[in-house]
Amino acid sequence: MNAHAPSQPLLSLVRLPHGEGIELPAYETSGAAGMDLRAAVATDAPLTLEPGKRALVPTGFVFEIPHGFEAQIRPRSGLAFKNGITCLNTPGTIDSDYRGEVKVLLVNLGEETFVIERGMRMAQMVIAPVTQVAVREATEASETTRGAGGFGSTGVR
Ligand SMILES: O=c1ccn([C@H]2C[C@H](O)[C@@H](COP(=O)(O)OP(=O)(O)OP(=O)(O)O)O2)c(=O)[nH]1
Numbered sequence: 001m002n003a004h005a006p007s008q009p010l011l012s013l014v015r016l017p018h019g020e021g022i023e024l025p026a027y028e029t030s031g032a033a034g035m036d037l038r039a040a041v042a043t044d045a046p047l048t049l050e051p052g053k054r055a056l057v058p059t060g061f062v063f064e065i066p067h068g069f070e071a072q073i074r075p076r077s078g079l080a081f082k083n084g085i086t087c088l089n090t091p092g093t094i095d096s097d098y099r100g101e102v103k104v105l106l107v108n109l110g111e112e113t114f115v116i117e118r119g120m121r122m123a124q125m126v127i128a129p130v131t132q133v134a135v136r137e138a139t140e141a142s143e144t145t146r147g148a149g150g151f152g153s154t155g156v157r
């Protein structure tokens, strides 16, 4: 389901040679927040991820994120729960001006070796609006009730 309504921001994808035959990212259900990303590893060379090891897994695409948005690469909860596979840098940040291949930094926090095969839905991507702020240096910050309290200052109950 990749139909484009005129008011929707448009994500353009440029397929790389090793992405040939990989399905485009898509929302799996009508209310899905994320689109699943598939692994563009070679069919005859699946990626073996030993416990404790990490790997940068290709998606096979250059993404042109619309200006004013970012893509956040996040783990899939099923892979995390069943296999201990997660994204090391979650959420990974894809800038709207990035024109390289999007890759997913997976890490195996499980006890078993995990094999990533071509076409496997390995992670998901959420497109989110970004606000770029103006920055200035100031001599003092405004007063608040919280003040400098943090890191558990309000308790747990
Ligand atoms: O999971 C990720 C994270 C990043 N990137 C790409 C797209 C992103 O726009 C670029 C830079 O990412 P980031 O800013 O997180 O990395 P950095 O270490 O700060 O590198 P740079 O100095 O290139 O910004 O790398 C990915 O393909 N996958």
Ligand SMILES: [Mg+2]
Pocket (backbone or CB within 6 Å): none
């Ligand atoms: Mg950066």
